[in-house]
Amino acid sequence: MFDLHRLRLLRELKHRGTLAAVAAALSYAPSSVSQQLSLLEAEVGVPLLEPVGRRVRLTEQAEILVAHTEAVLERLQRAEADIAGSLTDLTGTLRIASFQTAALALVPAALGLLRDRHPHLRVHVTHMEPEKALPALQARDFDLILAEEYPGNPNPRHAELEQEELLDDPLRLALPMPAGTPEGLGPMPTLRALADHPWVMEPEGTTARHWATALCRTAGFEPDVRFETTDLLFHLRLVEHGHAAAFLPDLVWSGQPTTVSLRQLPRGQRARRVLTVVRRGSGTHPAVLACREALRGAATSRASSSPTSSTSSTSPTS
Template sequence: MLDIHRLRLLRELDRRGTLAAVARALSYSPSAISQQLTQLEAETGVTLLEHVGRGVRLTEQARILVRHTEVILERLELAEAELAASMTEVTGTLRVASFQSVMLALVPAALSVLAGRHPGLRVQLTQRDADIAFAGLLAHDFDVVLGEEYPGLPQPRMPGVDEEDLTYDEMRFAVPRSGPWRQDTLARLAGAPFVFDPDGIVPGQWARTVCRSAGFEPDVRFASGDLLLQVRLVETGHAVAFLPDLLWTDRTPDTVVLHHLPGRPHRRLFTGVRSGAGRQPAVQAFREALRSTVTARD
């Protein structure tokens, strides 16, 4: 009988690429990972890893095992979900990863809903960028991940992840209430100082593309994914920003002026869980609480 733990290590190596990356993610030493995979080779009787330079790569036989491991782990998720569903109360710990705007606008209200409906459920919340969060989801570091997708930049569906739409959130441009950058059309902001997310992540790439479509290259004076800093820079007249409507939940944007972007683009917000885990009562309860919060907001 093949060892599930060792199969999971092989799958993680396939996902992460190096023994060192697997070791960091799972809190093992690289030598311990290597020893476990050597034992898996002994169990299967085939070569699973080939040395390439200083690293290793999976053989075709190893990839066969990885494909079956995905199915096995999904079935185990389903089994755990069915066992949990047989209980009368929703309890335990749910580990959630999210990005800033959802954490500010939706998650606190969802936690209040959960506290009233399921007081025995403990939620652990971590702020993570989407790519890191989804890697953590597949590595079993998280149980639910909040994701986002920007118009014109569709993200490929990740194998092993089940997504569920949450809402669509309009993006607008925000300008100071006074000064030379209080303009009501994007094209008039050519030459204005902008604050955007870094260019290496999707929100930053999308924002720069919007400006180029309006006919100018943005002067990105400040690069930060911290939306509260972006708001503050606009408030003080130092920058212009593209901000989501979700940011203004429970407060009025009286310190900045918001205008529609061309075409009124909306980003897609969704939740992701490992395939088979969507029937977990804790996951269902969290998703229902988020939906209730979105409905109340609308």
């Protein structure tokens, strides 16, 4: 029978890419990881790694082993969930990763609900964008992540992950006050009126940037992106001071009144989906169930108290 610890090291290598990354994640020496994988090769009787420059790549046989290892680990996660479900008190540590606006608008309230209902559960939260959080979830660095999907840009569907929709977060065009965009225009003409105005967007390579750029191109122009950051509060500040136009989700307000002029986006582009994602097999774990319930409670509470401001405006449907 193959050694499970060594199989897990092989799985880690698939997800993290290098022996050094595996060693750093598990607090091992790289030489120790290499030695354990060499022993696994001897157990299996076939090469599991092949050199590619200064890196290594898993062989076909190694990929087969990793697929079976994933199935074994999923079964063990279900066993862990069953044991936790048999206990009367919820304990242990739950590791969460969340992108910025969900962390600000939803996580604090959810933490309060978890503290009241499960005082012995320790919750660890990390601010991390979904592009990095999803691979980290697969690598078992987190137990649950909050992710987002923009219109027409669904996340990759990994067989070893399970996702559940939490809420739809409206997206709006935020106008810089000096832009002088006339009232009463439809969504697409309003967008075109900002073709020559500076924009703030998330960095290249992010889903949000891909969506925003595609929307501007659909309106017939290439956005003049002068400011790039994943910090949507910085996006908001730039709009408030008239330096840039932006696309802002409603979660950015965190229950506070709006401070800029907002316009409706074209049909099919008016909301992003906020999701909770876990590894397959862990969705029935009591801590995960409790966290998802708390996040739903926070989302419901936020929706019932969502602010309305005279600075927000809608435009004719387009």
